Amino acid sequence: MDYYAIVHNDFDGTASASVYARAVNSLPRNIWFTEPTKLHEVLAKLELRGVSSVMIADLGINESTFPSIVEAVKRLRSEGATIQWFDHHVWKEEWKSKLKEVGVEVYHDVTTCGAGVVNKVMNPNDEVSRRLASADCSVDIWLHDDPLGEKLRRIVENDRRFEWKKKLLETFYGGTLWNDEFQKILETRINEELKGYQRIWKYVKVLDVEGAKVVVAIRWKGPPDISYASQFLMTRTGADIFVSANGKAVSFRSNTIDVRRFAAGLGGGGHPLAAGASLRIPLLYRFLRWIGVRGPVIDWVSRVVIDVIRKEGLVKYERKPAH
The missing domain is CATH 3.40.50 (Rossmann fold)
Known part of the structure; x- marks a missing residue:
């Protein structure tokens, strides 16, 4: 064919x-x-x-x-x-x-x-x-x-x-x-990821939003990627939701909460447990991030995350049976 x-x-x-x-x-x-x-x-x-x-x-x-x-x-x-x-x-x-x-x-x-x-x-x-x-x-x-x-x-x-x-x-x-x-x-990838896990804490902030624990991270260079980092950070912190922003977009992950609602609230979409949207971080904060000042960027992203979660509300994801 x-x-x-x-x-x-x-x-x-x-x-x-x-x-x-x-x-x-x-x-x-x-x-x-x-x-x-x-x-x-x-x-x-x-x-x-x-x-x-x-x-x-x-x-x-x-x-x-x-x-x-x-x-x-x-x-x-x-x-x-x-x-x-x-x-x-x-x-x-x-x-x-x-x-x-x-x-x-x-x-x-x-x-x-x-x-x-x-x-x-x-x-x-x-x-x-x-x-x-x-x-x-x-x-x-x-x-x-x-x-x-x-x-x-x-x-x-x-x-x-x-x-x-x-x-x-x-x-x-x-x-x-x-x-x-x-x-x-x-084997090579896992070795690189293990080294990366030791430094990602510098890019992370843990929040409590409407009774849910949320890990907010700004993107780092190199492994681990956000999928593996999200599981690592949620497990280590006991968080319900993981959020990662890279300057141009934001990604949401969870094992129990419907995060597509948050992505949709920001004009994006995806799956109930893995979703994303465009999110342009202001130039000033990107500049500060570029020179190594991470706090203001993490705080700005955190405010966006808090607002969208409060607006859309927390909804448990109920897995639908395959057919």
């Missing part, structure tokens, strides 16, 4: 492409790793060049770019393309209806990750795909119920280059989920 793949630029995107490739018994002629904010641009520039099938996976929709997405898929459909879209982010029903009207096959399921959607629809009986989707969902939607997920996420995110993700796609497609190269990378 000859097709193009357009997926999210992360572990879930790579896993989704791999599961789909195994289902159709073919690697894509070309693949694009992108972000939801740039999907409309990728679609607008896409030329079929004799390829009649396009798969999109693990890419949610931004309301501001949706009209451009519709126009782009209309053009591709008029040129004879079959388009399948697999996703697990929160969608408006009108988005699904509009895409279906123009002939897009939409497969949407919020109970799983992107690779999980592809696996359910395309090849539910393939054991390699099931294992890969399980590992991916474990970290992507914050389930933490499959140890392979914590390992593979480090492997995928070890190298951001296209060539590395393409190599991983080929490896997973071939049925290999772990090898000696992965093991060496894992």
Whole structure:
């Protein structure tokens, strides 16, 4: 089968492409790793060049770019393309209806990750795909119920280059989920993370907001990344919520609280236990952070966090059963 793949630029995107490739018994002629904010641009520039099938996976929709997405898929459909879209982010029903009207096959399921959607629809009986989707969902939607997920996420995110993700796609497609190269990378990454855990306390503040303990952090350079740091810091402090700001965006994590509410309150979105939004820290505070003065930045982010939590309220997350 000859097709193009357009997926999210992360572990879930790579896993989704791999599961789909195994289902159709073919690697894509070309693949694009992108972000939801740039999907409309990728679609607008896409030329079929004799390829009649396009798969999109693990890419949610931004309301501001949706009209451009519709126009782009209309053009591709008029040129004879079959388009399948697999996703697990929160969608408006009108988005699904509009895409279906123009002939897009939409497969949407919020109970799983992107690779999980592809696996359910395309090849539910393939054991390699099931294992890969399980590992991916474990970290992507914050389930933490499959140890392979914590390992593979480090492997995928070890190298951001296209060539590395393409190599991983080929490896997973071939049925290999772990090898000696992965093991060496894992050992190196964990050693780097262990060193990093010793210094991240300088970038952290613990708050009490409406009876919940919240860890607020400003981004540091190097490992550990926010997903691993969030679990470490929440465990060490007994916090319910972890918040990280890097100057341009803010990320929320929790094991028990619906943090998507807070991200949505700031104009963003995501999953109930892992979400984010744009958050531009004022220039003065960024300058102070640059010269090593971290306190004012942490205090500014903390005020934003306190305000949005008080506004949106604390809601326990009730996990929905998969179907």
